[in-house]
Amino acid sequence: MAMTPATLDVAAIKKDFPILDVEVHGGRLVYLDSASSSQKPQHVLDVMNEVYETTYANVHRGVYAIAEEATARMEAARAKVARFIGAPAPRELIFGKNVTEMINLVAHSWGRRNLHEGDVVLLTMMEHHANIVPWLMLREERGIELRWLDFDDDYQLDLSDLEQKLDGVKLVGLSAMSNVLGTLNPVRQIADAAHASGALVLVDAAQYVPHNATNVMELGVDFFGFTGHKLLGPTGVGCLWARAELLEAMPPFLGGGEMITDVRIDGFEPTELPWKFEAGTPPIAEIIGLGAAVDYLEHLGMDRVREHERELTAYALRTLTERHGDGIVIQGPKDPGDRGGVISFSYRGIHPHDVSQVLDERGICVRASHHCAKPLMRRLGVGATCRASIYVYNDAADIDALSDALAYTGEFFLGNTER
Amino acid sequence: MAMTPATLDVAAIKKDFPILDVEVHGGRLVYLDSASSSQKPQHVLDVMNEVYETTYANVHRGVYAIAEEATARMEAARAKVARFIGAPAPRELIFGKNVTEMINLVAHSWGRRNLHEGDVVLLTMMEHHANIVPWLMLREERGIELRWLDFDDDYQLDLSDLEQKLDGVKLVGLSAMSNVLGTLNPVRQIADAAHASGALVLVDAAQYVPHNATNVMELGVDFFGFTGHKLLGPTGVGCLWARAELLEAMPPFLGGGEMITDVRIDGFEPTELPWKFEAGTPPIAEIIGLGAAVDYLEHLGMDRVREHERELTAYALRTLTERHGDGIVIQGPKDPGDRGGVISFSYRGIHPHDVSQVLDERGICVRASHHCAKPLMRRLGVGATCRASIYVYNDAADIDALSDALAYTGEFFLGNTER
Amino acid sequence: MPGLEDLYREIILDHYRNPRNRGELAAPPAQRVEGYNPLCGDEIVVYLLVSDGEVNDVKITGQGCSISQSSASMMSAAVKGKTVDEARALIRAFKGMMSIHESRLEGEGDDAADQLLEEVKLGDLEALQGVVKFPVRIKCATLSWNTLAQGLDQAASA
Amino acid sequence: MPGLEDLYREIILDHYRNPRNRGELAAPPAQRVEGYNPLCGDEIVVYLLVSDGEVNDVKITGQGCSISQSSASMMSAAVKGKTVDEARALIRAFKGMMSIHESRLEGEGDDAADQLLEEVKLGDLEALQGVVKFPVRIKCATLSWNTLAQGLDQAASA
Ligand SMILES: Cc1ncc(COP(=O)(O)O)c(C=O)c1O
Numbered sequence A, B: 001m002a003m004t005p006a007t008l009d010v011a012a013i014k015k016d017f018p019i020l021d022v023e024v025h026g027g028r029l030v031y032l033d034s035a036s037s038s039q040k041p042q043h044v045l046d047v048m049n050e051v052y053e054t055t056y057a058n059v060h061r062g063v064y065a066i067a068e069e070a071t072a073r074m075e076a077a078r079a080k081v082a083r084f085i086g087a088p089a090p091r092e093l094i095f096g097k098n099v100t101e102m103i104n105l106v107a108h109s110w111g112r113r114n115l116h117e118g119d120v121v122l123l124t125m126m127e128h129h130a131n132i133v134p135w136l137m138l139r140e141e142r143g144i145e146l147r148w149l150d151f152d153d154d155y156q157l158d159l160s161d162l163e164q165k166l167d168g169v170k171l172v173g174l175s176a177m178s179n180v181l182g183t184l185n186p187v188r189q190i191a192d193a194a195h196a197s198g199a200l201v202l203v204d205a206a207q208y209v210p211h212n213a214t215n216v217m218e219l220g221v222d223f224f225g226f227t228g229h230k231l232l233g234p235t236g237v238g239c240l241w242a243r244a245e246l247l248e249a250m251p252p253f254l255g256g257g258e259m260i261t262d263v264r265i266d267g268f269e270p271t272e273l274p275w276k277f278e279a280g281t282p283p284i285a286e287i288i289g290l291g292a293a294v295d296y297l298e299h300l301g302m303d304r305v306r307e308h309e310r311e312l313t314a315y316a317l318r319t320l321t322e323r324h325g326d327g328i329v330i331q332g333p334k335d336p337g338d339r340g341g342v343i344s345f346s347y348r349g350i351h352p353h354d355v356s357q358v359l360d361e362r363g364i365c366v367r368a369s370h371h372c373a374k375p376l377m378r379r380l381g382v383g384a385t386c387r388a389s390i391y392v393y394n395d396a397a398d399i400d401a402l403s404d405a406l407a408y409t410g411e412f413f414l415g416n417t418e419r
Numbered sequence C, D: 001m002p003g004l005e006d007l008y009r010e011i012i013l014d015h016y017r018n019p020r021n022r023g024e025l026a027a028p029p030a031q032r033v034e035g036y037n038p039l040c041g042d043e044i045v046v047y048l049l050v051s052d053g054e055v056n057d058v059k060i061t062g063q064g065c066s067i068s069q070s071s072a073s074m075m076s077a078a079v080k081g082k083t084v085d086e087a088r089a090l091i092r093a094f095k096g097m098m099s100i101h102e103s104r105l106e107g108e109g110d111d112a113a114d115q116l117l118e119e120v121k122l123g124d125l126e127a128l129q130g131v132v133k134f135p136v137r138i139k140c141a142t143l144s145w146n147t148l149a150q151g152l153d154q155a156a157s158a
C-alpha cells in the first residue's frame, strides 16, 4: 500500500486557533491572508506565557537558575528549528527580527566582502522586495549588476537560457515559492546550475518553509532565510541558515553585546557561531515561541500539511473558475502540484481594494496590494491584485465563503448580473 | 506642602508579576537582575495575548477589519511610547529588535554618510558594547578616530577637559546611565557642550528610560535609543528616537518591504518616516506589548518609580556596607542622588561567578559578568563584577535576602568568619 | 466596527459608476498633472484650465479604486467654476477632514483642521467622511486633491 | 533543578582552597601557555616540562573562579608523570564529559565521547561532572584543559 498521508482534521485544528472564534461584522472570521502572516495556535501563546511567567531572564552568561533555563530553552528551540529545516548543525542557524533583516545581513556581510563593481547578482522577476531592495542598495553603493530571470505563460521561471544568464554571476537570489503567484520554483535545479558556474545561492523561503517539508541539504543551497510570523510563530523573529564555512568567513553585521569575545578601546574579536551574528539581546520569547510552532507543525506532519494545501488549492482553483468563469483571472500556475496555496486574482475589473473591502464585510480577509513585489506587478501589468492564501486552518467552507462573497461584490459594484 | 511622590506599593506590584510567585530551589525568587532584563507584568502578557487571540494580522495596507485594528493598535503604541519620552512626533520614533540594532542603524545610516577618515567619535569609558562595537567597526572600515571620556574616583564622568576633548568631534555617544556603575550622567550639560562645538549627541538610554521620567527635548539630544525588554516590555523590540530632520536626511538602513514607495528593477524610493527605517514585518505584538508596559509604568508614575529606586538604593548601599564592611567593595557613586539602582560589587575576593552561583541557591538572581563593558572592566582592573539591580518590584526584604546570602557565600567558600 | 455603508455611500458609488468631467484638455493652455498612489497603484491625471484666478475647467483621467475615482469626480465637480482661493480652501478643508490619522502621526493638534471644516462647506464631499474610519483608504481619497494642489501651484507659476 | 552540592563537591573546594602545583617553571626549557576565558575574565598560565614523551612537571598560575582554578589544580595532578599520549587521552575524555552542551550545538552525536569516557579513568576529575548541569560554567572547567592541549602541541613542535 502506498503511503498516502491522511488529510488534516481541520475542524480540530481550527479549535487550536483562538482568533478563529472571533466574530467580524457579525459573522465568523474567514482568514485567507496567511501569506501575509499566519495566525498563532494556543500552544505557541501558552509556551511564551509560560516562559515569561516562570523562567524569564536574559540569556547567556547568567549563572542563576532561571537564566540557565531560559538559555537552555532558547538554544533547544534553535536546535529544533534547525532540525526542522534539515540543517546539519544548530550553530548554522542565526536569529534576527524577520527574514528581511536576514537577507540584509547576507547583503551587508557577505555581499560587501564578496561583491565588487561589475559582479552580477541574478534575481527572479517574482522576488519580494526583501530580496530586491538590499541588492539595489548594493548596486547604488558599489555598482554591482542585477540581472533578472523572467517566467513563462504558466508563471514558471524561464530557465531556457539559464546558463548564459549565469555568466559572471556571483549570487543567485530566488524565492522558493512566490508570495504572489504561488509558483514553487525548482530550487535544486537552479542551485546545481549556479554552483556549476561558480555562483552561490540565496533562497528566500519565507513562503516555503511554512508549507513544505524542508531539507536545506537536499535543496543544495548556501543561504536560506525564513520568517517566524508566517510559520505559526510570533512576530519579531526571523531565521537565516547558511553553511558554517560561509558564516565563519563573513565579517559580523551588527556590533554589540553577545557577538564578541573581547572588546578593547582599539578593537574587538567576534565570537563563534551562531552568536557572532546575534548582537544584543535576542528575541528570546519569540525564538522559544517559534520552537513551539515547529512542534505544532511537526505534530501535524509537514507532508500532510502540503497535501492538505495542495488539495484545498485544487478545490479553490476549480470552484472559483467554475463559478465565476471569465469574471475571475488567476495569476499563477494552473497545476496545484506546481504551486502553493497562494491565489492572486482580479475580479470583474473591480479594484482589489474595493473587492477586499466588500469581502471584509463578510468576515473574509484577503490582501489587496502589490504584495511587496512591484517589479512583478509591472511585469503582470497590474497595479495590485487580490490574494487569498491558505494554511492548515482553512477548509473548503472558507473557499466557498470567498466564492459567494465575490459574487456579492460583483452585485454591489456592478449591479445584479453574475458575469 | 511640598509635592513628594508617595512611595510605591511594592507588595501590590509584586502580585502583578507572575514570575515572582515562582519557587527556586525551594525558596522565593529574589530577582535582582533587572539591568539585564526586567520581568513582565501580567498586563503586558494579557495585552499581547489579546492581540493574537482577537485581532492579529500583518500591519499596513491590509483593508480588512483585523488588519486595520492591528495597525491602529501598533501605531497607537508608537504614539504612546513617543509621548512617554517626550518626543514631539510619533513619526520620529523608529522600532527595531533591540537598542543594539538601533545604535547600529545610526552608525550605518548616519555614520556612513557623515563620518570620514579622521573624524572623531567621543565615547565614555563606561559604555556598553552596544555603543562601542558599531563605532569600532566604522573605525576599521574608514579610519575614524575614537576618543574616550574617563571618570573620577566617585565614578562620575571627568568633564574638566571636555572642551578640548570635543575638538574635531562629530558625534558624542554616551549612556545616560551606566549599566555597571549606576552613574547617572549629565546628559544635558554634555549635549550643550557638544552642540556648541558642532557635534551631535547619541544617547544610549537603555538603563535610563525604564527608571526616570524622560523628556528628550529637555535632555537636548539628537539620537536616543532604548530597549523594550528592560522596560517591562517583551523581548524583540528596540526604539530609536531622533529629530525628524536628521532621520529625513539619512539614507535607509535595511531594505525590503514597508520601507519603500516604489521599487523598480533599477532603483527604489524610500517611503516617509517612520517606516523608512522599518524594513519588513515589524515586531507587531511586541510594540503593542511595549505600549502596555508604558501604560503600566505611567500608572505607577515615573517620578515615584525614581523615588522608590533612590530610596531602595540608599537602603542597599547602607545595609551592605554596614553589614559587610571592607568585605564588600562597591563600584559606583556614593550618593544615591547621583545614581540609579544598579550596584556592582566584589565580595571578599570570591569570584563573581561563585558568588552568583551560591546566591542562586538562595533564589537570588544577580549577574556575574563583564556586563558587556569590557573596556570599563579593564579600567576598573577587574575581570568581572557581581551586579545587583532593582526595579519597581523590589523592596528592602530583597536587599536583606541578598545581604544574608552574601554572608552565607563567605562561609561557604572561606569558612566561618564573617570578615 | 465601521461597516460598508459608512464607506460606500450611494453618492460615492454614483460618482464611481458615472464619473463627472471625465476626459482631457489640451495642455497647454491647460495644466496637466499626474498623481500616483504607490500603495495600491492608483493613477490619476488632472487637467486644469485656470485664468484670471478662476478654475474655468477641470478634466480627469486615470484608474483606481472606487474611492479614489469618486473622490476625483466629486473634486472636479466641486472646484469647477470656483476661484483659485476657494479651490485652495476646499483642498485644505477636505484634507483636514481626511487627515486625522496622518496629523496624529505628525504630533500636531487637529484644532486648525476642525476650524476649517466649520468654515468651508464641503457639500456632497462630506459623503467621503466615512473614509476616515478606514485609514488605509484615506490616501485613495486624497490622491486627486493632492494632484489638484500641485496643478494649482503649477498654474500660479506658469 | 541541580543544586550547589552538584557543583561544589568537597574535593573541588579542597583543590580551590589548596591548589596543587601552584607556581612557575623556567621557560625554556618548559613550555609556557596562557589561557583566557573572555566571558568571565578568568586567566590561567600553564607551565609544562615535557621530555621523552612524558610530562615531567606541570605548574599553574592565574586567577579565576573556583571551578576554573580547581579544574586546573586537578588537571595538573592528573597529568604530572603521565605520558603525552595518556595526557591527550585524558584531555579528550575530560572534554567529552564536559562538552555535551557544546557538541549538541555542533550537531555531532555524543557516542564517541561516551565511549572514551568508559575507557579512560578520570578518577577525582569525575567530581567535575556536575558542572555539565550548569552550562555557563563548562567553559570555566575546560579552560585549563584547552590550555594544556595547546602546551602539548607547542612541546611537540618545539
Ligand atoms: C547601557 C546599555 N546599552 C545597551 C544595552 C543593550 O541592550 P539590548 O541587548 O536590548 O540591545 C544594554 C543592555 O544589555 C545596556 O545596559
Ligand SMILES: Cc1ncc(COP(=O)(O)O)c(C=O)c1O
Binding pocket: A035, A036, A098, A099, A100, A101, A128, A130, A131, A175, A177, A178, A179, A204, A206, A207, A227, A228, A229, A238, A372, B257, B279, B280, B281, B282
Ligand atoms: C517571499 C517573501 N519574502 C520575504 C518576506 C518578508 O518577510 P518579513 O516581513 O517577515 O521580513 C515575505 C513576506 O512578507 C515574503 O512573502
